[in-house]
Amino acid sequence: MLQTFFMPENEQFQYLKAYYMHLLPSLTEENWKVTEQVLKVRTFKKGELIVKEGQVCNNVSFINKGLVKMYFMVNGKEKIIGFCNELNYICDYQSFLTRKPANSYVQALENTEVVETSFDDLQMIYEKVPEANKLGRKIAEGLFLEMCEANHSQANETIIQRYRKVISDHPWLMQRVPQYMIASYLGITPEALSRIKSRVHNKKKSLVVI
């Protein structure tokens, strides 16, 4: 009964609402209603681009279902900077926040359903719903912390350590994306990752033998 009361009108918004409530338990039903007004559901087929270099990124998109990759084009090659699956936000925040053309791409790796909020609507919410600023602050702080982690890992860990972390932190990644994309994400060539894997694997075998 209680749960029904908290369910958003549109069932497709339930995950996003739960996410907001988690970050901001004081969020009122009334304020949620204001927010709900501006949400849009959108779907992307596998392979479709959600963010494109050169275009201003106008939405933050919360993934209900699916998987995307974020990448830059560097000398004609794609350099993957991250993957994003269910219950996470897709956005080129650099473009979104600065209102400048994106220099990244986001592409659906699977058919993907998202809940969008546009930049203008978000600013409207910040004005109408003061506590949204607190939510916005917490989301920005969270993004910053994530970026710190990534940076630290990139700079101070060996590639083997980072490879192990990837497969232990996101075991689903290995099932859902080809290895050469993980190589790109780690910042090495597919050949190098293949060699590292065989090194790691052989070391494990010899440990068992000894």
Place this chain on the structure above:
Amino acid sequence: MLQTFFMPENEQFQYLKAYYMHLLPSLTEENWKVTEQVLKVRTFKKGELIVKEGQVCNNVSFINKGLVKMYFMVNGKEKIIGFCNELNYICDYQSFLTRKPANSYVQALENTEVVETSFDDLQMIYEKVPEANKLGRKIAEGLFLEMCEANHSQANETIIQRYRKVISDHPWLMQRVPQYMIASYLGITPEALSRIKSRVHNKKKSLVVI
């Protein structure tokens, strides 16, 4: 006359106030007064540690005068992650936001004067002054954008490009810190930076000759 009206009581807070007003033009005198209550001026001698690994970072410190380096200790060597001079914030935000022990150090490279706000005071301000959340959001967003830039540069530019960027973006750095620290910041050894410099230099010379 107008300017006098806007001057904070304590002249040592003027830069910080200007910074706040820049990010949040709607900041009222009244709300500034609340903020001013909790500010503390503090000085560090060259060489002193402002943030120490293992201790929770309890303050954000706005630099009035001076220069600091931020670094990690990695296998007994320091890995510099950034420099910070006048009109910027010093903080291990990871530690500050998560309330966990810092894994970074911040050390004064020159005698340094800062204006501090403690974590608890900041939370108090967020409660008492709702618009502070907007300021906090903007600061967090700004930090995130900076981190994006750094990350992108680290991942997608050659060391020569990054070296050139450092000297063109922060020419004062070369005057104020020794080259081996810049090497550490770029993520290479002092020897490698020395070689790169001579490479860059020789290329320039030969261009002139041709």
Place this chain on the structure above:
DNA sequence: TAAAGTTCTTAACCCAAATCAATATTTTTC
């Protein structure tokens, strides 16, 4: 200004990953 302490440069050698290239394996498509 001499001596000591820092910082910077150069050289020789080493190693991990990039590149280039060929082949093997898996997945998709018809």
Place this chain on the structure above:
DNA sequence: GAAAAATATTGATTTGGGTTAAGAACTTTA
């Protein structure tokens, strides 16, 4: 289920930065 496409592996060669070591050029201090 065969052919085509995509992905993964392995080998040979190159390359850029690490390491070690020595000496040169600056700074500081007395």
